[in-house]
Each structure stands twice: as structure tokens, then as C-alpha cells.
Amino acid sequence: MSTPVRRFAIGEEDFLLDGEPTRILSGALHYFRVHPDLWADRIVKAREMGLNTIETYVAWNAHSRRPGEFEASGGLDLGRFLDTVAEHGMHAIVRPGPYICAEWDNGGLPAWLFQQPGTGIRSSEPTYLAAVEEYYEHLAPILVPRQIDRGGPIILVQVENEYGAYGSDKAYLKALTELTRRIGITVPLITVDQPLDDMIENGSLPELHKTASFGSRVGERLDRLRRHQPTGPLMCSEFWNGWFDSWGGHHHTTDVDEIAKSLDELLSRGASVNIYMFHGGTNFGFTNGANDKGTYAPIVTSYDYDAPLDEAGNPTAKYWAFRDVIAKHAPVPGLVPGERRTAFREPRSQSVEVSASLSAAVPLWQVADRLGAWSEHEQPPMCDSLGHYSGFTLYRTEIERRGAAILRVAEVRDRAQVFVDGRAVGVLARDHRDRVLTLPEDARGTLDLLIEDQGRVDYGPRIGEPKGLIGPATVNGDQVTGWQVLPLGLDDITPVAEALRDLTAAAHPDATADVVAGPAFARAVFDAPEHEGAIADLFLDTAEWGKGVAWINGFCLGRYWSRGPQRTLYVPAPVLKAEGNELIIFELHATASADVRLLACQELGHTEF
Template identity: 40%
Template sequence: MKKISLAILMLFCCFQLKAQHTFQLGDSSFLLDGKPFQMISGEIHYLRVPRESWRDRIRMAKAMGLNTIGTYVFWNMHEPEQGHYDFSGNNDVAAFVKIAQEEGMWVILRPSPYACAEWEFGGYPYWLQNKKGLVVRSKEPQYLSAYNNYIKAVGKHLSGQQINHGGNILMVQIENEYGSYSNDKDYLEINRKMFVDAGFDGLLYTCDPANDVANGHLPGLLPAVNGVDDPVKVKQLVRDNHNGKGPFYIAEWYPAWFDSWGEKHHTVPYENYLSRLDRVLAAGISINMYMFHGGTTRGYMNGANYNDESPYQPQISSYDYDAPLDEAGNATPKFLKFREVIAKHLPAGQTLPEVPAKKPVITIPSITFSHSNALFNTLPAAVKSVDPLTFEDLQQAYGYVLYRTTVTGGKQALLKIKDLRDYGLIFINGKRAAILDRRLAQDSTVVTLPAGKVTLEILVENLGRINFGPYLLKNKKGINGEVLLNGQAIHNWQQFKLPYDKQPVVKTGNVNADAPVLKEGSFILTSVGDTYLDMTNWGKGVVWVNGHHLGRYWQVGPQQTLYVPAEWLKTGSNKVTVLEMIKPDANTLQGLDHPILDVVQ
């Protein structure tokens, strides 16, 4: 009996421990354990930060005075192929939330499932586009079914970490800036019900820019506001959509901005934001800085903007964002000045932790490459078709596809690609004849075809699917239409799938002076630290170090370096691989101890 009583007592204690906090909506403020609570939050996306650095970044947030972390959950990373889920390694969002709890930080969770976030397809998995008739952000049955399966998978990992279950997740966001897209309240109610059915039975909220709050808000949920920091306006917007009550939450406050390839690097002086942060905190309004720490959009996960007024604008791999914490996780002057403002509004008796010292940096010695091979020497088996197939047709999410066919030569001709998505290298009998770039609205070029049978090849790169606006469903990649020669469609294609999602092994082979090349080398380190690879003298491509995809580089800038986290380096020999598309002669790679994010060529 004593053993049974002890077991019951332990279970009771565990229940008491897990049920120790409550979080509710008051008329004018959030209530944590029944007392007014002001969220001072900063956005960090766990997928843009190496798992080994999560705790470090969260501690930096705490040192600036934040008490909460906001994060998106990106559907395409957790269900890369339908029915195949991945919540391991850097995808282990539950571990990220748990680390925040261990560090005494609350979390705002944003599983959406649409995120925007300058992320590929706004976070949607590519395979949604293979379902004929599927319409994202709608009541279309195929979409709702796929969405429901995904959000249930997320709920299995995270619903138990809500504050009402003893965890540290204060609130969960449904949809994301939906008012900027549409205004279907029935659809929003379906969202709400799906979240509850998935186990998210705590506080739910919506967030929208000021002009779209009425469209995107679901009655009964808290309407949060994005992009406004005038306390009077924020309070009025919330009250108008929430029965005349608060609390008041700025879900995205932008003290910085992101960059696109070929465009100027964005910086926002901290001086412009100190008084604005001060007045928001003085008014008792909760706030989430987007971004507190951007990190890096590695692999092929950058998104793109596009609308009827502006061209296609793919975003760069660095998500430094001119945020308070830089890409490598170091405090910036903006961090220190924001910290001073936040310190003025701390509860009585509370002090801020010391700011951790800047992390060690190293400069990698100059690297030359021991193995080089033309990309076209390493092709897989071809997929044959009459007309060109898209990435989606080929069941390939990201990376590159080589298209090959044979045409009759002996003439000059206008080559036109209908819907090139997004960057194409044109080869005639193995020699590069042109480059077409969707950013520049280029889809055609005059080519000279020698006499006889001519091999025509088009290497196409997916530069990132559109992540915002009305064109989310016009996101197929590769060649999404016909290829015309003097107005006549070309048929009988071979497609070679080149996803390059893992660091390739490079064997020495012939290198064509015009063709893309794979290069492999190594460098020796006696100690490790954060570092940067200087890609200034290279053309366009991607880099791997020790199995980790660092992201894209492109001579057009503004990003000219790739950040290499210390956690991914080791003493002794380190392996580096480069896929270079347009400058195959480049053969020396320099290290730097600082980033270059502001040079447009």
C-alpha cells in the first residue's frame, strides 16, 4: 500500500508541476497566472540556425531582454514528400521549444501552414502542385485533406508543449496574413477546428497587416497586427475587431528587411526605431521583432517575390536581415541599443543577463581543388518525353534539371522557352550559347546552329518558388511549356534530374571551358571558429562543407560570402565541394573573417 500511495503522490506532483502556469486574454493585457504579462518577443526560425547553436541564440535573445521566441514551422521541411514526415535533427522543433523552456523563455508557435517568410513556396511542399485541381488557402478538399494530415503530425510533436499542458508555448497562430490574400471566414473556421482537433486547445490567434485585419481575423480569436507600431492605431485596430477589447499584440515588427539577388542590401538604422520601441513598451503592448535573428536560408529554401508590377525576385541565402543578432549570432549595435530600451521597461527588481562575448572567428587558408569534373559527365539515367517535363512532373522538388534534345542545324534561329523557371544555360553541341534569367524577363535568344544534327541542352535552375501574393499556384519549376525554334515546338526530350541535395563525391574528369563543373577540395584546421567563404571571384552555384549545404552564391550580389558555422568545422581535414555554373575556370577559394553582404555587381 505504501508503494501505491507513493506512486499516486508522485503522479499528483508531476501533474501539479505540469499545470503550474495559465495564460489568458485580459481586457487590455495578457494574463500569465492571472497577472498582466507583456510579451517582448523576437523571431528565430530553428531551421535557419544549426541545431548546435539553438541554445546560444536563445540565450542571446534573453540577454537582449526578450522573454519570448516566435518561430514558424515550415511544412515542406517536415513533409518533403507526401506522407513522409521528418522531425529529426535540425527539423526537431519540439527540441527547439524545449530548449527555450530550459532557458526560461516562452514560445509563440506559427505552424500556419502557410508561412511566407521568404521561404520556398511560403513553406508549402512542392508536391501539392501535382494534385490536379488543388487550391492552397481554400476549402478545396484535396488541400484541406493534406493540410489536416500535416497539422495533426505537428500536433503530435508540439501540442503537449502548450502552456495549458505544462509547456512554454503561450499561443499558436492559425493561417498567416490571410487578410492580404482573401477573406473567407468559413475557411478560417476550418483552420481553427483543424488546430483544435490536432491538440492545439490553448490560445489561438490570427495576424495581419493593418489594412487587412478585418479580412483575416476570425471572430473569437485574438487579432494581432503586423507592421504597425503606433500604440493608438494598434489598440484601435484590435478593439475594432475584438469586441472593443485587447490585449494588444504586434505580431511582426520590422526593424529590418530581407534581400533579393541583384538588388541593394537593406539596412535600417537603429536610431529610427528606438523611440518607436520605447513607446510600444511604455503603452504595455506586446511585440514580436521580425527578425531578432535571421540566420541563413540554406539549401534551396529561399523563396521569391513576383507580382504584375515587379519582376521575379528570388531572395538570397543570407537571412542576416540587418537584425539585432547578425547571421552568425553575434550582437550588433542594434542589439545593444534595443537592449537599453528594453531595460527601461523591466519589472521591478529584474535585471538582464550579461551579453555573451562575440564568438571566435577564423580565416580558412586559401583552398585549391584536387578534383574537378564537368557536371555533364555525371548524369543519371534520362527520363524521356515528347514535351519538356517540369520539376513537379519529374517528382523533383529543388535543384537543377538538364533538358536535352536534337534539332536540325545549318541556320540561325530564335530559341524561345515558354515559362522558363527560372535560370537557364543554353548549350549547342556542348558549348554555351546563352544564359536566360527570369529576373530580367529573358525567355529567348538567337542561336547559331551548325550544319547537321545538333545537340541542344538547357540546364535549368529552380531559383525559389514564389512565397507571397496571388501567384502561389503558378509555381511549377523547370520548363513549364514549350520550347520553340523559329516558332515551331521542339519535341523528343531527355530530362536528367540533378537535385544535388547532398554533397556529391567528385571524381576527376574532363572539364569543358563552357560547362558547369563540380570541384572538390579540402583544408586543414588546427582550431575551429565561425568563418566565411569569399565567392567574389566565382560565378554562380552552391557550396557544401563537411556534408552541409551552405546555400547559393551568385556574382550579381549583394551577398558575396557564405557563412560557415564553427559547429560544422573540425580540427584536421575538412571537405569542401563547389558546383559552379558559369565560371568553370575558377579554382581558388579564399576564406574571410567577416561577411560581404552589400556588393552588387
């Protein structure tokens, strides 16, 4: 049920709610990173910390995976998410991009956009603006009736995202602003940029309210924002209270006392805030982004972000510290003087909740044909040209060499495992700048390259790069031609699950496995324990596995990698059932054992030494 129609505006010094000064106390919560059955839990915890607003990006590429498509159901039901925000008495800030960064695959821009020749991304180029217009027209029926002046929760809508760090095309910002108004958005429009003079200047327009993104040096940065915007409320709409992790790095944390002190300073200045992140959630499936500032660095599956709520929605020390700070400046629901750590249960202690075994395994080669259709090409195509925008692609050709054989590729994006007649030869990795690999002596037979898109760059000039085998491949300088290519369709793991179930039912020798030698799929079945009469979240322990992807009951938990730092995959309770849960892993290399362990708490790896 909608709330009464209200007015939200930007005044000379304050945000105004029905003409009265009001402060925005917001927390970032991305609906697409949280299981929909858990949205309400996270929103209630935001309110109980003292927040009055929920902010979310909209991930264009999640909704529009193919040209002309727009999916808005299940975990992508933005309307349901916003209704849940309203039901719990909260306002909403929506940031539809079209570019969002967010450490999300391709910064939220659909990969198919880059297949259209001449498309000028994040600019006033007509082909791009036409695609954005179609996207916004899909958003209109969701957003327009949910604005505060229509009885909904939305009080602000953002135009673009830190555009001043990318470009200075004022015609583009003007076109986005006009488009936003044309679809029916009537609430105030804002921009966000890092508080540097050129970024603030390049990233906004006079008619858009400027906000800033930072996590420290509060006074200095608010002062700079004020110089560029002499009137209107000050707002840090991305108050960075944590950070993200990349594979091969360490788990990032921030000092609780220091960041709480910065929040207190921000609120003492009378500024509004959006805490980024209040709850980070998870890059389920193949949705993680990547950075490339000279070296390609894919982002891990967890988006815990060292936020006030951890990946599983448990309040952390930062939650309670922020709650205390907010209570100095605004009412906090249910706060009793001296109250500490009583609003929610503490997370369970680290223990093994479930033990099982991988009871069946099948090599990729035996089920590949069930996962897609082969196509033939004289030269190796890029994955994007096949309409395949994430996951894995199998490239196959025939070779016959005498003596030493050297395989050379122009570039691989992002990682290729190389096989000759099914035998592993080596790996070509983008982050290591690998281009050359020695093949076995007198190599002849089937040459396979299993290529993984490890996540598209989400920030900077390398956004939108095509994936796959880039350019020609040669053996001893001779071009290799006559390729067959198979994009692996892993959105629906059912064909693999059926093959593994058949092995188990037939008591096939492969139905037991002491270890898994990849690339192979393996299966385990387990029951979920109950805590206080309900099934609880679990964490899949991947410490003894190599590199791969995991699904439970068909739901893709995301990627794992022994490189770390992340050592567990979050399993949301709504994914589980009391009995007969089916785990499937796609192991690319090898497991140390067939043991399966599901834990009570997460393990995100070592912090910086």
C-alpha cells in the same frame, strides 16, 4: 524537464499568466534557419536581451517534402527546439501556417500540393483541407504535450498568416480553428494582419485574438488595431526591425535609433511584441523564396535581416539598443547600470582565416548520370510533374538545322543555360523575360538546357507555380520533340564528392585547376583554425566566383551569385572539423581563380546609395 503546469489566458486588458497580468516580449527565431547545435546559443542571447518568449514558424514543406512524409529529426526537430526554449526559461509562440510566407520557398506550402487537380490553396476546398489535416496530425504529438497547461513552453498558436492580405474565406479560417482545437491545442489562438481595416476584418474571426504586423507609425497602427478589437491585450506580433535582400539588389538596413524609438513607443503603450526577426539565420540549401510583383526576384541565401543578432549570432548595435529599451519596461537578466557590450564577445575583425585551392574539377556532363535517372518525353515536362521540386533539372534533345537557328521557349522558370554539344550558347532568364536565343550557325547535335529553380514565389497569386521548361520549345518555329530529362539529385552530394576524390587520388590532369569553367563541380580541402580553444564560424568568400552552390562536409551552405549583394556564405562551426574539411562547389559559369578564402566575418554587400 518540463516546467510546472501553468495557465495562460487572454484577459480584458492583458495577457494573464496564472491569472496575473503579463507582457509578451518575444523574438522570432526559425529553427529551420539555424543549425540545431546553435539553437541554445541564440535562445540564451534572446533571454539576455530581455526577451521572455521565442516565436517560430513551422515550414510545412521542409517537413513534408513528399506526400505522406513527415520528417522531424536533425535540423527539423521542432520538439527538441521547443524543449531547448523551455530549458532556458522561455515561453514559445508557434505559427504552423499552413502558409507562412517568411521569404521561404513557396511560403512553406509543399509544391506537391499543387499537383493535385482542383486543390484550392488557402481556402475551404476539401482536398486542401484534407492535406492540412494530415499535416496538423503530424504536428499534434510535438505541440500538444508542450503547451504551457501541460508543463511546456507554448503559450500561443497562430491560425494562418496575414490571411487578410490574401483572401476572406471565413469558412477556411473556421475550419483551421476547429482543426487546431481538435488535435488538442488548448492555449489561446491568434491571428496577425497588417493594420489596414480590410485586412484585419478579412483575416480573423471573433473567437481569435487579433494582432498586427508593422515596424513604424506605432501609435496610429495600435489605435486601428484597438478599433477592431475593443478588449484584450494589444500586440504587434511582427515588429519589423529589418528586411530581407534579393539577388541584384542592395543589402537592407534600418536606422538603429529610429527602430529603437519605435520599440520604446510600442512598449510605452503597454503592448506586447514579437521582434521579427530577433535572429534571421540562413536559407541553407535551396530553401529561399522569391517575390514577383511584376518582376521575379529570388531572395538571397542570407536571412540576416539586419536583426539584433546577425547571421552568425553576434549581437549588433541594434541588440544593445533594444536591450536598453526593454530595460526601461521590464527586468533584463544580468543588467548592471551603465553596462554596455559585455555580455558577449564582439565579432572577430574581417580577415582571411583559411586559404586553400580548388584542387579538382569535373564537368557536369561527366557526373550527371550519377545524380539521377533520365526519363523520355515527347514534349518537355515541367519539373513538378517529375516529382522534382527544387534545384536543377537537365533537359536534352537532338537538333539539326541548316543556316541560322532561333531557339524559342514559351517560358522558363527560372533560369536556363543553353548548350550545343556541351558548348555554352547563352542564358534564358525569367527576370529578364527572355524567350528567344540565337543558336550557332548550322546548329546540330545535342541541345542541353540546364534549368535552375531559383526559389518559389512566397507571397501573392504566383505561389505554387510549377518550375522548369514551361510549354513547347521551337527552333525556327518547328517544335522540338523527343526530350530526355534528368532531375539533378543534389540533396546528397556524395556521388560528386567520390568522383572528385578519385581524380585527386589518380593525379588526373583535371585534379588541378587554375580556374573552373562551368557547369562543373570543384573540390578543395582545408583545416579549420581554432579560436579560444574551439572551432569558430567561418564565411566562404564567393566574390571571385560566378554563380552556383556550395557544400562543406556534405552540408549545403546555399547559393552564391556574383550579382550580389551577398558576398559570403555562412559556415556554422558545427559543420566544421579540425582537419580535412571538404568544400565542393557547383559553378555554373566560371571562377576568376581557383583560390578559396574563408573569412572571419560576413560581407552582405552594399547598402542603398
